[in-house]
Amino acid sequence: MTVSVHAAKTQLSKLLDLIEEGEEVVIARHGRPVARLVRVNCAAKPQLGAMRGGISWEEGWERAMTPEEADAFWNGP
Numbered sequence: 001m002t003v004s005v006h007a008a009k010t011q012l013s014k015l016l017d018l019i020e021e022g023e024e025v026v027i028a029r030h031g032r033p034v035a036r037l038v039r040v041n042c043a044a045k046p047q048l049g050a051m052r053g054g055i056s057w058e059e060g061w062e063r064a065m066t067p068e069e070a071d072a073f074w075n076g077p
Contacts, residue, residue, distance in 0.1 A: 002026040002033065 001023060008015060008027045015025050015037065025037040065073065 002028050005029050005034075 001018070003011070003015065003025060005027055008025075019025060019037055019039050022039060026033045027035040027037065
């Protein structure tokens, strides 16, 4: 969605509601885009070692794929 500077100033609360819902808003001055408003990523920072003990590796995971496995991986079964 693109809005003018005037509309952004007069409808800021409504625009923030849209942004919170995932909408991206571009503010244009004289028809030229000058700013983009997007939702801030509020996810917590991951902690080092948070997945310790939660991941396991199958035996032979490091071996190269066969041509058939690679084809299935890239093109689907």
